[in-house]
Amino acid sequence: MNILSPSILSADFTVLGEQIAEVDRAGARYIHIDVMDGIFVPSISYGMPVIKSIRKATQRVFDVHLMITDPIRYIEDFAEVGADIITFHLEAAPDVQAVIDKIHSLGKKAGLSIKPGTEVKELEPFLDKVDMILVMTVEPGFGGQSFIPESISRIREVRKMLVEKNLSTDVEVDGGIYTENVNAVLEAGANVIVSGSGVFKGNPKENVKKFLEILETE
Numbered sequence: 001m002n003i004l005s006p007s008i009l010s011a012d013f014t015v016l017g018e019q020i021a022e023v024d025r026a027g028a029r030y031i032h033i034d035v036m037d038g039i040f041v042p043s044i045s046y047g048m049p050v051i052k053s054i055r056k057a058t059q060r061v062f063d064v065h066l067m068i069t070d071p072i073r074y075i076e077d078f079a080e081v082g083a084d085i086i087t088f089h090l091e092a093a094p095d096v097q098a099v100i101d102k103i104h105s106l107g108k109k110a111g112l113s114i115k116p117g118t119e120v121k122e123l124e125p126f127l128d129k130v131d132m133i134l135v136m137t138v139e140p141g142f143g144g145q146s147f148i149p150e151s152i153s154r155i156r157e158v159r160k161m162l163v164e165k166n167l168s169t170d171v172e173v174d175g176g177i178y179t180e181n182v183n184a185v186l187e188a189g190a191n192v193i194v195s196g197s198g199v200f201k202g203n204p205k206e207n208v209k210k211f212l213e214i215l216e217t218e
């Protein structure tokens with residue numbers, strides 16, 4: 001199934017709860033929440049208290065994308081404040097399997113992400129261990145960047161590796177995705193679509209509807 005995961009990084013934080021409720025009502029199944037620590041990525045976003053607070057705004061799946069160094073330190077905290085899927089970066093974890101195990105031990109889904117410069121093959125040992133693979137389609141750290149065209153072949157490669165192992169694992173894409181280019185990532189094999197600017201710039205309700213028209217006909 002194709003799923004839209006609006007990234008609240010581009011939302012209007014003065015009315016964050018309302019914006020989340022709006023994309024929920026419009027049909028977005030996930031809410032993508034980017035956590036940045038200023039070390040793994042240059043910027044700092046938000047963390048546990050914000051997630052705890054917005055948990056009251058929706059029952060939708062909280063798709064938490066950790067862009068933090070040594071993520072195992074914080075898995076319990078994010079599980080506690082209401083994360084449903086916890087995705088972390090392969091590049092940030094000294095022991096990837098230990099982080100996956102920690103997430104699963106708390107009853108949450110585990111996602112594993114790679115930056116645009118990381119070889120897709122590095123995912124190989126973990127493909128049958130995780131619930132979702134996140135292929136970054138921009139350098140993580142900021143919203144509003146342009147989609148990196150080379151990502152298409154990387155998405156295709158990840159989907160091919162999964163199919164060869166008979167796995168139907170979700171493949172998420174994140175960065176620079178709009179209704180204008182979403183078809184290309186779907187065609188390459190992605191099925192969980194993150195969009196920040198593409199949803200929250202302009203009219204979020206209309207933007208979600210336009211995305212869903214495409215996602216649901218694919």
Ligand code: DX5
Pocket residue numbers: 007008009010032034065138139140141142143144145174175176177194195196197198
């Ligand atoms: C970037 C974040 C993204 C970001 C995407 O580091 O992981 O989730 O919010 O924003 P857009 O869709 O604007 O590129």
Ligand code: ZN
Pocket residue numbers: 007032033034065174194
């Ligand atoms: Zn993200």
